[in-house]
Amino acid sequence: MKAWLNHDHGAALRCEEVPDPDPGSEGLVIQVSHCGLCHSDLHRWRGISNMGSRGVVQRPRPENPVAMGHEIVGEIVGMGTAVTGRRLGEKVIVYPWFGCGRCRACLSGADNMCREPTRSLGFGNHGGFAERVAVPHERYAVPLGDLSPEQAAPLACAGLTVRCAIRKIEPFDPTEAIVTIGTGGVGLTAISVLHALGHRNVIALDRDPSRAAVAVAAGAARFIATPEGTTSADLIEALGGKVDTVLDFVNSSQTATLAFDLLGKGGQMVQVGLYGGELSVPLPLITGASLTVRGSITGTLDDLRDVVRMARNGQLPAIPVSVLPKSALNDAIHRLENGQVKGRIVLVAEGGDLAA
Ligand SMILES: [Zn+2]
Ligand SMILES: [Zn+2]
Known part of the structure; x- marks a missing residue:
């Protein structure tokens, strides 16, 4: 062949x-x-x-x-x-x-x-x-x-990878914000699978503002553009506070740091992308806020x-x-x-x- x-x-x-x-x-x-x-x-x-x-x-x-x-x-x-x-x-x-x-x-x-x-x-x-x-x-x-x-x-x-990642954050309140980072094929599929599971408050982030329409069409309640220079403080303000759950479909040094900074007490971040880089975080915050940082593969x-x-x-x-x-x-x-x-x-x- x-x-x-x-x-x-x-x-x-x-x-x-x-x-x-x-x-x-x-x-x-x-x-x-x-x-x-x-x-x-x-x-x-x-x-x-x-x-x-x-x-x-x-x-x-x-x-x-x-x-x-x-x-x-x-x-x-x-x-x-x-x-x-x-x-x-x-x-x-x-x-x-x-x-x-x-x-x-x-x-x-x-x-x-x-x-x-x-x-x-x-x-x-x-x-x-x-x-x-x-x-x-x-x-x-x-x-x-x-x-x-x-x-x-x-x-x-894309489909089974997001299903597996979402399983790690279940059960969830359908109205509680879930932040997704990245609106490529996998990120969009995650928005669509969360929608199919009855979730109604996905906030999609992408550095490219032209991705807003496809993110909303896939089921996102809201889209926030995160161009170069967007700080964690900017985002927390745009979100109206910290969140419980972030799914990162990029997983670069920048996006993982952003994901970590967005987490409120008891928050969890699931790293799914393979972009690469590293995450450097203050250890007392992981303990003090009981945070979960985990990965998910296929x-x-x-x-x-x-x-x-x-x-x-x-x-x-x-x-x-x-x-x-x-x-x-x-x-x-x-x-x-x-x-x-x-x-x-x-x-x-x-x-x-x-x-x-
Ligand atoms: Zn693949
Ligand atoms: Zn085996």
């Missing part, structure tokens, strides 16, 4: 021939029709992580490049001999974050917390920038039903099923999606890198042939 491979960090992906995936006895092979482009693809493509004062970590050049892409919708084209109850041609959304299947985290359904080296699609195995992907068990293929594939693809990362298969159910029930306000042919993948990466994407880019296979 053909796959777009990342031979050098930051260089154009190249479309090449790679071996076809094998479903094993319990798995499936899925022909990729749609694949979202996520900021974590960008991080992997660039190969660097900003660790703040600990420096910038540069990952080695990949010896065996893997096709990225983990927001996958497609059709079942191959099944292991032990698979029952699925049919060829069935359209599915793929859970890409599968773990080893044996450790305590995996056995409890939290594949995203597996301690083994990742087998996730687009990381340890070829993902949706290849023609076909394999999942090791049929449970990782969630029926698409009547959802549009363009809207459904981002649920496999989500579980149940989180995916939950957001798919919400979307099927018509509860999720749709986020903007730009559809591009898969041959425009390199251009799409540059658009995302330059902040030119509102919502999500979803790449579509052209007649099953991914060659440019």
Whole structure:
């Protein structure tokens, strides 16, 4: 099959021939029709992580490049001999974050917390920038039903990631302010999932004032622009006081500091973005105000099923999606890198042939 491979960090992906995936006895092979482009693809493509004062970590050049892409919708084209109850041609959304299947985290359904080296699609195995992907068990293929594939693809990362992060702040009072930072694909999806869960007081922050309309359309009660130079004191004044909960979908030194400063007594911040940098805070404040600082990485298969159910029930306000042919993948990466994407880019296979 053909796959777009990342031979050098930051260089154009190249479309090449790679071996076809094998479903094993319990798995499936899925022909990729749609694949979202996520900021974590960008991080992997660039190969660097900003660790703040600990420096910038540069990952080695990949010896065996893997096709990225983990927001996958497609059709079942191959099944292991032990698979029952699925049919060829069935359209599915793929859970890409599968773990080893044996450790305590995996056995409890939290594949995203597996301690083994990742087998996730687009990381340890070829993902949706290849023609076909394999999942090791049929449970990782969630029926698409009547959802549009363009809207459904981002649920496999953006959707389940925000569902998992929101689970960490439940239960919440639907009228109590929740501040979200960042209105990219994941931030907008968070606003929309909170809305679907009945929350009615999301205050969305973004440094770009032109994001106000999409944030409100996704369900935010209010939007506050935070251009360069916005101080914590400015924001606390604009909010009318401190808040209990901040979800940070950027997670840079600046946004994390802002999130921390906004927290009132007993407040909690959940860091979801991968922008990088570091958080330096006065320790007595953590104790004195009983604050919680925590992280959240992707989500579980149940989180995916939950957001798919919400979307099927018509509860999720749709986020903007730009559809591009898969041959425009390199251009799409540059658009995302330059902040030119509102919502999500979803790449579509052209007649099953991914060659440019
Ligand atoms: Zn992602
Ligand atoms: Zn595991």
